[in-house]
Amino acid sequence: MELSRRTVIAGAAAAGIAATAAGGTAHATGGRKPVKELFGKLADGTKVYRWSLENGGTRMKVLSYGGIVQSLEIPDRRGRYENVSLGFDNLDDYVASSPYMGALIGRYGNRIDKGRFTLDGKQYQISVNDGENTLHGGAQGFDKRVWDVEPFAEGSEVGLVMHYTSVDGEMGYPGTLKAKVTYTLTREGDWRIDYEATTDKATVVNLTSHVYWNLAGEGSGTIEDHELSIAASRYTPTDEGLIPTGELAKVAGTAFDFRRAKPVGRDIRAAHPQLITAKGFDHNWVLDKGITSRPEHIATLRDPSSGRTLRIATDQPGLQFYSGNFLDGTLTGTGGRTYRQGDALCLETQHFPDSPNQPSFPSTVLRPGQTYRTTTVHSFDA
Ligand code: BGC
Numbered sequence: 001m002e003l004s005r006r007t008v009i010a011g012a013a014a015a016g017i018a019a020t021a022a023g024g025t026a027h028a029t030g031g032r033k034p035v036k037e038l039f040g041k042l043a044d045g046t047k048v049y050r051w052s053l054e055n056g057g058t059r060m061k062v063l064s065y066g067g068i069v070q071s072l073e074i075p076d077r078r079g080r081y082e083n084v085s086l087g088f089d090n091l092d093d094y095v096a097s098s099p100y101m102g103a104l105i106g107r108y109g110n111r112i113d114k115g116r117f118t119l120d121g122k123q124y125q126i127s128v129n130d131g132e133n134t135l136h137g138g139a140q141g142f143d144k145r146v147w148d149v150e151p152f153a154e155g156s157e158v159g160l161v162m163h164y165t166s167v168d169g170e171m172g173y174p175g176t177l178k179a180k181v182t183y184t185l186t187r188e189g190d191w192r193i194d195y196e197a198t199t200d201k202a203t204v205v206n207l208t209s210h211v212y213w214n215l216a217g218e219g220s221g222t223i224e225d226h227e228l229s230i231a232a233s234r235y236t237p238t239d240e241g242l243i244p245t246g247e248l249a250k251v252a253g254t255a256f257d258f259r260r261a262k263p264v265g266r267d268i269r270a271a272h273p274q275l276i277t278a279k280g281f282d283h284n285w286v287l288d289k290g291i292t293s294r295p296e297h298i299a300t301l302r303d304p305s306s307g308r309t310l311r312i313a314t315d316q317p318g319l320q321f322y323s324g325n326f327l328d329g330t331l332t333g334t335g336g337r338t339y340r341q342g343d344a345l346c347l348e349t350q351h352f353p354d355s356p357n358q359p360s361f362p363s364t365v366l367r368p369g370q371t372y373r374t375t376t377v378h379s380f381d382a
Helices: 002-014 091-097 273-278
Strands: 017-019 025-027 035-041 047-055 058-063 069-075 081-083 103-105 116-119 122-125 148-154 157-166 177-185 191-199 208-210 227-230 232-236 282-287 296-302 309-314 318-322 346-350 372-381
Touching (some): 035 091, 273 282
Antiparallel strands (some): 017 025, 035 047
């Protein structure tokens, strides 16, 4: 299946054409530099731009605000394009009430218990924004910052290089962190994210991307029939605040076993205390491969109705699978429809939540002189 789509798309791109939603043809923009337009202005007048890029049959729109993927279009098995990523059609909605839709997450993705940690004997209190805990960096995380964006088109790849400098003490974190995130669309239509960061003081870092996937199309309804597999024999159970207890629990014999593909909804109503607390899946899976020097395949998501398939490869040790539990019908998306519980899911490659307080988890400490580097690749197929 994968080969066939790749061959078709690569062939079409080489011939200077691409399939369109209507099934006809249009000139391919593969290899063309991303195009920029004004998207909106923040309250302080800062301009936010939207970049459009396309390669290998994948089309993306990205905002300079939060590095947000505003839309990501891929074809189904008949060549029909849909936007498979939830989002909004205007900047105000992103600023006012977005639950991190499509955004880059930092300085520390996921939760830190009570927003507190000790590093080299010094205690830090960071911004608390999720009950008594910190979620996704704090009140003004990397998702709410305007990034410097540089487009590129090199060889067969196109993309955006995005920079953000988080100053010493921002949200309470120590050290000025210089972050660089590159979005690349490859000639096969893969979306690769390369994250990099350096610091001038010891700090903690955990960067990720928060796309809400619905492979049948944003606003089309539930993802409970999407089939998901995750190459993980263990996950990290949490307390009521969704902070890991420290245990690496076995998935075998539980609703958390996604080692073989199964519909997301099959076991989501199991009377498992962890599912009740989180209102569905909202947990970190401990990837069997561990930390690797290169991205390795760890998860596959497939929508049987359209055939659209997403494969994720990463070098990271964990994957947060969040089944859109807190979407409650109060947000209206790009296509004009409201988003309800389970209308999308997130697959966030990462280090484990609360690692700064969990000595048994892989370390998230970054020191001066070191470079934080991680890569996640999203491959699409139908
Ligand atoms: C978290 C959820 C949270 C969501 C934000 C996810 O990464 O795991 O608990 O509600 O982000 O909308």
